[in-house]
Amino acid sequence: MASLMENLVEILDKECTMYEKLLELSTRKTVIIIKGDLEELAKITDEEQCVIGGIQGLEKKRETAMKDIANVLNRDVDSLKLTDLIVVLEKRPEDQKNLAVQRDRLRGVTDNVRRVNGQNQELLLSSLEMVQFEMNIIQASKSAPQTANYSRALDTTGDCLGYTSGGFDAKQ
Structure with missing residues (x-):
């Protein structure tokens, strides 16, 4: 049992280290998103994917x-949580302490990763909204105001002042 606990604590320690790397990358990503540097954003996203792969393995x-x-404790695997395991280890205070510290x-660190990723998501959504706003301004600037020309049905013709939809007119 002692070696199983040591193994679990070691795995949790490695997992924490990987999450700390992910947190550092996410924090760097915040600055990159604010700058709008797409090349750096792609690089850091690739680095994050490598770290996430390591976390999944751990x-x-x-x-x-x-x-x-x-199995050793004769407990259900699906219902056994780290918190329950810490309670079970009350007769082994050193293992209990090590496990509690790692938990x-x-x-x-996972709460911090979640918080920073939430901020990054908000920044990206704001950036997308800004791009959409700018695209709407560009599209609006291309359409000129309509004329007050009426058709026989007493509707406006929809003609625009000074705007042609096509390219070269050979008749002129």
Whole structure:
């Protein structure tokens, strides 16, 4: 059991380190989004994908370690959480402390990653809205006001002042 606990604590430590790298990348991404540097944004997104791949690998190892611990403790794997495991380890205070420290560290860093990613998402949405606004201004500037010319049906003809829709007119 001791080696299983050491293995789990080691995996959680590595997972925390990977999440800290992800947090650092996400924080750098905030500055890049504000600058609007698309090349750097692409690079940092690629780096994030590599880190996320590492986190997913560690997550599988953590699930395997939890499964092994659940089998030793004769508990249901799906219902055994780190918090429950900390309570079970009350007779082993050193393992309990190490596991609690890693759980709290992991919770803190994942909360920070979630917060920074939320900010980045808001910044990206604001950027998209700004681009849409600018595109609307460009489209509006291309359409001139309509004339007051009426057709036989007493509707406006929809003609625009000084605006032609086509290219070269050979008759002129």
